[in-house]
Amino acid sequence: xxxxxxxxxxxxxxxxxxxxxxxxxxxxxxxxxxxxxxxxxxxxxxxxxxxxxxxxxxxxxxxxxxxxxxxxxxxxxxxxxxxxxxxxxxxxxxxxxxxxxxxxxxxxxxxxxxxxxxxxxxxxxxxxxxxxxxxxxxxxxxxxxxxxxxxxxxxxxxxxxxxxxxxxxxxxxxxxxxxxxxxxxxxxxxxxxxxxxxxxxxxxxxxxxxxxxxxxxxxxxxxxxxxxxxxxxxxxxxxxxxxxxxxxxxxxxxxxxxxxxxxxxxxxxxxxxxxxxxxxxxxxxxxxxxxxxxxxxxx
Amino acid sequence: xxxxxxxxxxxxxxxxxxxxxxxxxxxxxxxxxxxxxxxxxxxxxxxxxxxxxxxxxxxxxxxxxxxxxxxxxxxxxxxxxxxxxxxxxxxxxxxxxxxxxxxxxxxxxxxxxxxxxxxxxxxxxxxxxxxxxxxxxxxxxxxxxxxxxxxxxxxxxxxxxxxxxxxxxxxxxxxxxxxxxxxxxxxxxxxxxxxxxxxxxxxxxxxxxxxxxxxxxxxxxxxxxxxxxxxxxxxxxxxxxxxxxxxxxxxxxxxxxxxxxxxxxxxxxxxxxxxxxxxxxxxxxx
Numbered sequence: 111x112x113x114x115x116x117x118x119x120x121x122x123x124x125x126x127x128x129x130x131x132x133x134x135x136x137x138x139x140x141x142x143x144x145x146x147x148x149x150x151x152x153x154x155x156x157x158x159x160x161x162x163x164x165x166x167x168x169x170x171x172x173x174x175x176x177x178x179x180x181x182x183x184x185x186x187x188x189x190x191x192x193x194x195x196x197x198x199x200x201x202x203x204x205x206x207x208x209x210x211x212x213x214x215x216x217x218x219x220x221x222x223x224x225x226x227x228x229x230x231x232x233x234x235x236x237x238x239x240x241x242x243x244x245x246x247x248x249x250x251x252x253x254x255x256x257x258x259x260x261x262x263x264x265x266x267x268x269x270x271x272x273x274x275x276x277x278x279x280x281x282x283x284x285x286x287x288x289x290x291x292x293x294x295x296x297x298x299x300x301x302x303x304x305x306x307x308x309x310x311x312x313x314x315x316x317x318x319x320x321x322x323x324x325x326x327x328x329x330x331x332x333x334x335x336x337x338x339x340x341x342x343x344x345x346x347x348x349x350x351x352x353x354x355x356x357x358x359x360x361x362x363x364x365x366x367x368x369x370x371x372x373x374x375x376x377x378x379x380x381x382x383x384x385x386x387x388x389x390x391x392x393x394x395x396x397x398x399x400x401x402x403x404x405x406x407x408x409x
Numbered sequence: 410x411x412x413x414x415x416x417x418x419x420x421x422x423x424x425x426x427x428x429x430x431x432x433x434x435x436x437x438x439x440x441x442x443x444x445x446x447x448x449x450x451x452x453x454x455x456x457x458x459x460x461x462x463x464x465x466x467x468x469x470x471x472x473x474x475x476x477x478x479x480x481x482x483x484x485x486x487x488x489x490x491x492x493x494x495x496x497x498x499x500x501x502x503x504x505x506x507x508x509x510x511x512x513x514x515x516x517x518x519x520x521x522x523x524x525x526x527x528x529x530x531x532x533x534x535x536x537x538x539x540x541x542x543x544x545x546x547x548x549x550x551x552x553x554x555x556x557x558x559x560x561x562x563x564x565x566x567x568x569x570x571x572x573x574x575x576x577x578x579x580x581x582x583x584x585x586x587x588x589x590x591x592x593x594x595x596x597x598x599x600x601x602x603x604x605x606x607x608x609x610x611x612x613x614x615x616x617x618x619x620x621x622x623x624x625x626x627x628x629x630x631x632x633x634x635x636x637x638x639x640x641x642x643x644x645x646x647x648x649x650x651x652x653x654x655x656x657x658x659x660x661x662x663x664x665x666x667x668x669x670x671x672x673x674x675x676x677x678x679x680x681x682x683x684x685x686x687x688x689x690x691x692x693x694x695x
Binding site: 339340342343344345352354355356357358359377379380382383384386387390 | 440505509671673674675682687688690691
């Protein structure tokens with residue numbers, strides 16, 4: 111990696127930091143014997159965060175029954191600990207790095223559209239393959255490209271050059287980034303997720319989503335890698351070239367085959383048709399998460 | 410009995426929509442995404458009336474359990490396929506053909522030194538599709554087109570459709586997806602009618618062909634790209650498998666097959682590589 115760029119990133123004073131409670135939840139979640147009470151009490155110590163998490167849990171996106179979920183305790187019981195920690199992570203990151211931020215609005219909008227789409231598609235495939243990732247599928251998809259936000263925010267012109275180079279040369283964005291910036295969004299994302307003390311699976315996904323076979327959490331990383339491609343095929347990409355691809359020839363697919371998932375039975379055409387209107391779902395999710403953020407801020 | 414005819418078509422619940430959607434996909438390979446619910450409701454609404462049924466649950470029951478189900482299935486297929494055809498239909502597919510597939514094939518041909526292109530519009534109906542293919546080829550090759558030997562075979566089973574295709578005359582409506590500069594370049598307008606210019610017509614070879622005529626279909630050799638959109642639905646599973654295997658043989662190595670925008674070969678063929686283009690799927694023979 112280009113030490114110059116990494117040094118600059120290390121020394122950025124105003125590099126976004128996650129709220130301390132969010133960080134603490136991540137740390138708690140790593141403990142094998144963490145209780146529902148510990149987690150919910152921890153989140154409650156940041157009331158605006160707790161409000162946002164409950165709002166998202168009650169949005170049409172997550173809500174199953176007709177009864178409103180009024181406490182975090184209940185949310186964890188009904189949705190599972192993994193899902194609630196996932197929502198806490200997504201809401202923290204989304205309100206920190208603003209899906210509806212006005213700065214560089216169009217890049218940001220397409221960035222979050224791509225990330226939410228990747229999360230939603232990962233969630234669908236997770237269910238079809240019976241992987242039971244418990245919300246880590248969605249959060250992994252949501253955050254896989256987080257390094258791009260930093261590159262775009264702090265090295266804006268050079269990042270744009272890399273995007274143009276990728277389109278012009280029809281090469282993957284990370285190769286263009288390497289050439290122009292001397293680093294990639296994967297390396298930057300890797301640095302950021304470690305700095306934020308995010309769970310190891312997220313550190314893994316940000317670094318290896320283009321080479322899932324190298325990951326430690328190979329199944330989750332491969333899942334997100336596949337979802338990333340399918341989101342791009344749906345024209346929900348952000349910056350860089352989107353070449354045609356054969357899903358079954360991808361490293362992600364081969365990794366999942368090796369891990370013994372029933373890939374032969376996966377109806378890729380059907381998944382592709384199912385996600386045709388994913389843009390509407392993406393919009394609904396971003397609205398729910400942003401409204402949650404805004405209302406909590408005003409409340 | 411007359412009550413049903415007079416009353417508006419009942420609403421389809423989400424649960425029934427999912428059941429019917431899965432049923433249609435399983436039997437026809439055509440997928441109705443969640444946002445296509447009104448479309449399915451509309452199409453099947455007609456079948457509901459024709460069968461004099463009060464709601465979609467009863468219709469699903471008929472499809473699933475009634476001894477007459479096979480006959481109804483055919484009628485259902487007719488109502489879910491739009492017979493309507495138009496220029497530049499399913500734009501992402503045409504875009505994939507124009508921006509990815511043709512350049513790839515042309516590059517390979519140039520390297521080989523053999524400047525031929527063989528395309529087939531299988532089930533060409535009134536000609537919108539093969540003429541669109543011709544326009545796209547002309548747009549991609551530009552002036553270099555003169556150095557190429559290009560044939561676009563266009564076949565259909567309907568003499569009436571072929572006759573209309575030969576006249577090459579179209580209404581404004583059929584041309585609604587055609588960019589204005591393309592309209593100016595390749596059509597001659599006379600009142601509200603547009604006629605395809607000779608330059609494009611000369612590329613297209615219209616022929617009667619029945620896909621059940623296996624011997625003749627086998628003779629269709631050496632194609633680079635086949636468009637066979639919304640045709641497979643008329644075959645049962647066995648016939649579909651045979652026909653698609655035949656189309657595979659009809660293609661050159663490196664050639665592509667495009668089927669209808671939301672049609673699937675998942676249970677029909679594993680011979681092709683499924684290629685994801687932006688917003689469209691294609692099937693490649695390696």
